[in-house]
Structure formats: C-alpha cells, structure tokens
Amino acid sequence: MTPTATSSTFSRPSPRRQSKSSHVDATHCRSRGSPEIPGLPVNAAAESRSATSRGHGNAPLTPEGRLRLCLRIDAGRPIAHVAAEAGLSRRCLAKWYARWRAHGENGLLDHSSRPATSPARTPEDIADLVEALRRQTKHGPARLTADLQRLHGVTLAPATVHRILVRRGLNRLRDLDPPTGEQLREVIRYEHDRVGDMVHVDVKKLGRIPTGGGWRMHGVGTESARASKRTGPGTGKVGYTYLSACV
Numbered sequence: 001m002t003p004t005a006t007s008s009t010f011s012r013p014s015p016r017r018q019s020k021s022s023h024v025d026a027t028h029c030r031s032r033g034s035p036e037i038p039g040l041p042v043n044a045a046a047e048s049r050s051a052t053s054r055g056h057g058n059a060p061l062t063p064e065g066r067l068r069l070c071l072r073i074d075a076g077r078p079i080a081h082v083a084a085e086a087g088l089s090r091r092c093l094a095k096w097y098a099r100w101r102a103h104g105e106n107g108l109l110d111h112s113s114r115p116a117t118s119p120a121r122t123p124e125d126i127a128d129l130v131e132a133l134r135r136q137t138k139h140g141p142a143r144l145t146a147d148l149q150r151l152h153g154v155t156l157a158p159a160t161v162h163r164i165l166v167r168r169g170l171n172r173l174r175d176l177d178p179p180t181g182e183q184l185r186e187v188i189r190y191e192h193d194r195v196g197d198m199v200h201v202d203v204k205k206l207g208r209i210p211t212g213g214g215w216r217m218h219g220v221g222t223e224s225a226r227a228s229k230r231t232g233p234g235t236g237k238v239g240y241t242y243l244s245a246c247v
Contacts, residue, residue, distance in 0.1 A: 066108040070100040130164045135181030204243040
C-alpha cells in the first residue's frame, strides 16, 4: 500500500458516524410542528413528533428541561459545556437561551411552524361561496369545483376546495343536517368522576294478574275472564303495579 493511499484511507471520515451525528443533532433541534429535515428518516421524524406530544412536564428537552439548561447557563456555565452534557448541539441550546432571555418561560414553549401570513390563501369571499354551495348541494370537492366554474366562473382545484371544507368543519356529510345543511348539534356526554355521582331511575309499568288468572288462562269471552274485568270490592279490576329500578 502506498503512503498516498494510506493517508487518504485514514483521513476519510466514516459515513456511518457522520449520519449518526447529523441524526442526533436534527432530532434534538427539531421542535413540534417544524418542517421535515433533509436527511432525517420519515419514521424518525414521526417518532420525534410523537415523543414530544406524549412528554410530561418534567421530562428532559421539554419546556421544563430547557428552563433547567438555561438556568445552568445563567449560573455561569459555558453554553457549549451545558449543551454537551444534555446531548444537544450548541446552536440548538443557544436558540433556546436567546428565547429565554427575550421572552422568559414563554419563549421556551414549542413554536408553531405556520407562517405569519399566507398571501396565496383563498380569499374569504370565495371560501364563503364554497361553504354556501356545500350546504345547499351536499356535493363533494370535485363536483363543487365544477359548480363554481359553471355558476360563478371561479376556478379552484378540488384539493383547495377540500381544505376549505376541512377548515370550516364541513368535510363530512354526517355532520350536516340533510334537509337544511345546518351543522348538527354536538352530542354531549355526561361523565362523572366517581361512582354514584349520577343515579339513574327506571320505572316499569306492569299489569297485575287476577286471582285464578285472566283471559289467557280461562279463554276470551268466558265468565271467569269477564269477572276479572268487573269493578267492585273483591271482583274489581286488579290494575297495575310499578317496578322501580335504580342504577
């Protein structure tokens, strides 16, 4: 082996080690709702979002954990040392510390990736027109697109119409009243913290059985059957009884 080959062999970085390092930095620097990071596997991104949403208040790298790291920096520790101890990149911790100094604890909360403005968003008057057609015709996005073009000369993509319906809660026909198109009332469930907080009482009305049986026993039109229907002491109607069940 020549010296040149030996030098190039030892100076070449390990691709596996490089990808692992970039994966760790990307995972820790990623906040909930942020866009996908190039080179980060899709399943790893999903696990990162899921772990963030399931984390409890005192877990590391949540707002409480970020606050503890910022307090260490305020105590005089170098930011690079604190980041290394927490398994973070210095850039990520510097971002959180800058937010901590500018906004306090509110700056350590996860930020939404939604843009501040959306100039290309569909105007509200067009969205109102889509909503009115949806309530009137109950058509889906594809037919609504054709209706808009035919009736109002408005050109929209079916995907755009679908997003408008989702944004306004009209994407499912089961949520609309078929005759009027109005929003159905939300079902309210009654739930109680402890057993016995709610008592349910059911009353069942039952007919009493005459002495010796009624017409089912003696036959329709017989003297015994007619006697069970007469009024008066001893021979009167037996009436009803009520059975109450409490749960």
